[in-house]
Amino acid sequence: MKIKFKDVSSGIVDARAVIEIIEGIFINEITIIKKNGKVEIELPQKSFRGKDERMHYLNIIAFENENKETLWKMEIKEKYFEWRKQYKKVLVYEG
DSSP states (O other): OEEEEEEEEETTEEEEEEEEEETTEEEEEEEEEEETTEEEEEOOEEEEEOTTSOEEEEESSOOSSHHHHHHHHHHHHHHHHHHHHHSOOOOOOOO
């Protein structure tokens, strides 16, 4: 699995990732967020308003079971930490 990360630094969003799951097939909008000092991986979802006027969310990526999802997210997180060691976050303050 090849992953390319892009720094975002907007609110709790730390970075976004594009993952090549197999050669020539990519998944966009994998979001790396930092909540309460912990890094979490958010997978893309489609949102739509139902007939009842409530928002509904549908996962774009489906897994056979919860263990596979957890392992996949752990692999993404591990590669993110490797990338972050190589590319340190630069904070720019305007004054």
